[in-house]
Amino acid sequence: MPTYNEAGNLPGMADALMALPLPGLRLLVVDDSSPDGTGDIAERYAERHGRDRMSVLHRAGKEGLGRAYADGMARAVTDGARYVLQMDADGSHPVGKVPALLGTALSTGAAVTIGSRYVQGGTLSDAWGAHRRLLSRWANAYAGTILGTRVRDITGGFNLWREDALRAIDLASVDSAGYSFQVEMKYRAVRRGFGVMEVPIHFEDRTIGESKMNLMVQLESVTMPWKLRARARR
Structure with a gap:
């Protein structure tokens, strides 16, 4: 969980x-030296829940969501995790669905x-307006079409x-620093079968709180699918 x-x-x-x-659940918080003290809060909660169940990885500064995810995943694998769940700290991802994700992975x-x-049964917050809904669906269709995936x-x-x-x-070789990390990771997985x-x-x-999306992150998200496609052709 990057913060x-x-x-x-x-x-x-x-x-x-x-x-x-x-x-067997363990929580690893990956904090990028948050000015609001999130890292200190994470340490207090790790003490409360037990260091064997919750830990904190402190990074020197804000280097991008993708790099935070990659560092956290690499630490989890090194520590012996069989499955690694990535989720945001802002409450957008439903905690109650974690057992269903694990159950699906184990059964299939x-x-x-x-x-x-965006599969049958999936829904979006009522707080999302029409523009945001269209932009999100367009982003998925855009990346999926360029990369030829069925995700x-x-x-x-x-x-x-x-x-x-x-x-x-190979997490160390992932290029995406921002939200395009999600696209690159899934594409790499599909390419490897x-x-x-x-x-x-x-x-x-x-x-x-506020979204971390900015212009540079958006530009990376637009260009990354083309870079991945070109690299695959080479």
């Missing part, structure tokens, strides 16, 4: 995750299990990864 200025969201998310009936053998907004929610960030898939993808399953979720809008 940057999520002091208002992290406590509730941490408590909700630790309350799930999954004895899927290497990547996606909490999907319905290729841009989504609520994903469960099997450990061997992460090793095969790993099975992908999508589980419908309700995607909620954040109520506390």
Whole structure:
């Protein structure tokens, strides 16, 4: 769970995750030296829930969502995780769906299990206006068409990864620094022949804090599918 200025969201998310009936669950918070003290809050909650169940990876500064995810995933794999779940701290990803993602992965053998907004049964927050809904669907169609995948929610960030898939993808070589990390990771998995399953979720809008999306992140998201396609052809 990457964090940057999520002091208002992290406590509730941490408590909700630790309350799930999954004895093997561990939470790793990856904090980019948040000015609002999120990293310190994460440390206090790690003490409360036990260091064997929750830990914090402190990074020197804000280097992008993609790099935070990659560093956290690499640490989890090194620490022996069989499955690694990536999810945001802002409350948009439903904690209650975590057991369903794991159950689907275990029952189907899927290497990547996606909490999907765009398969049957998936829904979006009522707070999303028409423009935002169209932009999100366009982004998924845009990336999916360029890369030729059948993944319905290729841009989504609520994903469960099997450990061997992460090793095969080689996290250190992933180029994306921002939100295009989601696209690059799924494309790499599909290219390597790993099975992908999508589980419908309700995607909620954040109520506390601000989105980290900016112009540079948007530009990377537009250009990355073309870079990945060109690289695959070479």
